[in-house]
Amino acid sequence: MKTLIIIPAYNERENIKRVITNLTENYPKYDYVIINDCSTDDTEKICKENGFNYVSLPANLGIGGGVQTGYKYALKNGYDIAVQMDGDGQHDPAFLDELTSVIERDEADIVIGSRFITKEGFQSSGMRRFGIKFLSLLIKLCSGADIKDVTSGYRAVNRRFIEIYSKDYADDYPEPEAIVAARMYGGRLAEVPVIMNERMGGVSSINPIKSVYYMIKVSLSILFFRITFKGGNRK
Amino acid sequence: MSIVLRISLLIGILIYVIFIFSLLRKKNFTLKYSLLWFFSALVLFVFVIFPDVAIWISKILGIESVVNAVFLMFLFVMLLILVSLTSIVSKQHNSIKVLIQELAMAKKEIEEMKKK
Numbered sequence: 415m416k417t418l419i420i421i422p423a424y425n426e427r428e429n430i431k432r433v434i435t436n437l438t439e440n441y442p443k444y445d446y447v448i449i450n451d452c453s454t455d456d457t458e459k460i461c462k463e464n465g466f467n468y469v470s471l472p473a474n475l476g477i478g479g480g481v482q483t484g485y486k487y488a489l490k491n492g493y494d495i496a497v498q499m500d501g502d503g504q505h506d507p508a509f510l511d512e513l514t515s516v517i518e519r520d521e522a523d524i525v526i527g528s529r530f531i532t533k534e535g536f537q538s539s540g541m542r543r544f545g546i547k548f549l550s551l552l553i554k555l556c557s558g559a560d561i562k563d564v565t566s567g568y569r570a571v572n573r574r575f576i577e578i579y580s581k582d583y584a585d586d587y588p589e590p591e592a593i594v595a596a597r598m599y600g601g602r603l604a605e606v607p608v609i610m611n612e613r614m615g616g617v618s619s620i621n622p623i624k625s626v627y628y629m630i631k632v633s634l635s636i637l638f639f640r641i642t643f644k645g646g647n648r649k
Numbered sequence: 650m651s652i653v654l655r656i657s658l659l660i661g662i663l664i665y666v667i668f669i670f671s672l673l674r675k676k677n678f679t680l681k682y683s684l685l686w687f688f689s690a691l692v693l694f695v696f697v698i699f700p701d702v703a704i705w706i707s708k709i710l711g712i713e714s715v716v717n718a719v720f721l722m723f724l725f726v727m728l729l730i731l732v733s734l735t736s737i738v739s740k741q742h743n744s745i746k747v748l749i750q751e752l753a754m755a756k757k758e759i760e761e762m763k764k765k
Contacts, residue, residue, distance in 0.1 A: 468757075469753045469754060469756075469757050470753060470756070470757075471749055471750070471753045472749055472752055472753060472756075473745075473749050475746060475749055475750070479746050479749070479750065482750065483750045483753060483754070486750055486754065487754060490754065585746075
């Protein structure tokens with residue numbers, strides 16, 4: 415099946431070349447597209463010079479709008495499977511086959527790569543793990559989806575959800591909300607174990623001060639999404 | 650409400666309505682969005698012309714000074730306008746997002762065509 419790897423990138427000059435070279439050399443059967451979310455460093459220049467396949471947003475949209483662009487690109491170019499993978503090297507492409515095979519066997523509509531099943535590799539800090547546990551519980555109560563690693567941005571979706579997500583995708587910190595959305599649209603979710611790395615260069619987009627804001631905002635957005643959902647007419 | 654307050658409010662409303670009309674004439678204001686502002690002028694106008702309405706409301710709510718009831722009503726109208734502004738901003742946010750995404754993909758297609 416035609417598979418596209420969506421790689422959102424914001425100021426990833428230190429990582430993007432390594433991530434893409436690894437992908438094209440070791441996993442050439444996958445197409446990819448970099449969504450450069452109006453980076454202020456020379457991410458775009460690196461993409462251009464190396465002949466990478468990229469879409470460059472003329473203004474910064476944030477991770478949600480960026481990833482959604484990837485889904486729109488996948489829809490436009492007729493892909494059957496889309497995989498989100500971070501541009502900072504946290505996600506190992508060695509697990510691409512495992513993510514996509516679940517969809518190829520039509521066992522799920524959305525497959526999430528999870529750090530917390532085999533508990534190997536980078537597990538992130540205790541505080542953050544607690545936060546993820548809380549969100550996981552909240553999502554389970556709101557939608558019935560039993561997902562452990564709800565903030566994982568390493569996930570694969572099938573054609574049906576490429577269409578849905580290109581119409582309806584949250585703006586900020588969209589990963590947990592997308593799980594609730596998946597359930598609301600009647601999607602089948604699956605979680606497969608992956609091993610994540612700690613990011614190698616650059617700065618993560620989430621700092622400790624933002625984390626509290628993140629938790630409140632995500633919790634509210636999950637609740638409000640659940641309450642106000644009516645078949646999805648957002649854009 | 651004293652007669653002086655009523656006359657000053659009336660003049661204020663008049664200037665306010667003229668101001669909105671001039672914005673509309675200069676096309677700096679979309680008619681759709683001006684309606685709420687005219688509505689706010691109308692509410693204030695009713696209070697000035699029929700102070701009994703304001704007196705009645707203040708009695709029901711137990712507000713001692715009638716002018717405070719007028720302020721309260723106007724605060725609600727302002728709140729309404731602010732919420733409607735947020736709704737307008739959200740709609741525009743979505744339109745702009747779609748524009749940016751489509752523009753980015755169109756730019757990519759043009760680049761690819763140029764290469765060929």
